Amino acid sequence: MTTEVTPSLAEALVRLSHTVQHVFADVSREYGLTPQQAHALCRLVAGPVGMTELSRALHLEKSSLTGLVDRIEQRELVVRVRDGADRRACRIELTPVGNRLAWQTHEEVTRRLDEKLGALREPDRKRLTSAVMRVIG
């Protein structure tokens, strides 16, 4: 007889995050991206940002981001656009190809997660979404 213990919500969230990361990794890979590259591209869909802000969003040191952006820029998925007002700064912008790839990745990740959420009804989804939003601020 197996003793099945219901985990705490926090524990469940840790496991969820690993599951989501695996889905994210699988999808990224199918589109020829590393998970980190895909994460950066998806963040840029919301609009161009500077290196400092992007590094904060991705929870990375700025110096770590330099190489990451170098590689996706070499693949022409993003461009560094010099800031007109502040000559130290730049904005990282998606190219049309990068934008398409970001959306495709995002859609496919969402689709696979939705599959797993299949049985949930709309009122429950709404409630859960707002609960999650409260947690992540």
Add this chain to the structure above:
Amino acid sequence: MTTEVTPSLAEALVRLSHTVQHVFADVSREYGLTPQQAHALCRLVAGPVGMTELSRALHLEKSSLTGLVDRIEQRELVVRVRDGADRRACRIELTPVGNRLAWQTHEEVTRRLDEKLGALREPDRKRLTSAVMRVIG
């Protein structure tokens, strides 16, 4: 005027999982571990497993796991124990030090997430937990 769009539940879960990863990375680091090492140690708390099974649990190629285990074994957080029955195989076991570190990491991650979950009332917690359980199977 900003147009605030409510994300889908799947999108909210992706964002939540990034938040959890950041907490996990912070805590791991404070305990002198990489997130990957911490993940492996936490998985081993459930009991010793072979390389093949551990690589499946961590969503890694076996060959990637070899180095990861090498490094935590050098730090005496785990040991490779040869399997008596199958001389090709081994079980990865936590040492007492590794076990303590795994628990500490787990507890601290849980504590920080619980802080963020503070805003959530019990009915929401229960519903969210069961939705999350459905996703992670």
Add this chain to the structure above:
DNA sequence: TATTGTTATACTCTATAACTATA
């Protein structure tokens, strides 16, 4: 002085392909 971003360096993580030893 503070901030933006890069470079240099050293490790860690990861996959692919080829391999050894055992089943």
Add this chain to the structure above:
DNA sequence: TATAGTTATAGAGTATAACAATA
């Protein structure tokens, strides 16, 4: 033949420290 695990290799991700240019 199939499975458990390793090695060799190459590339990507990451942090720290030091730096250049600009504010």
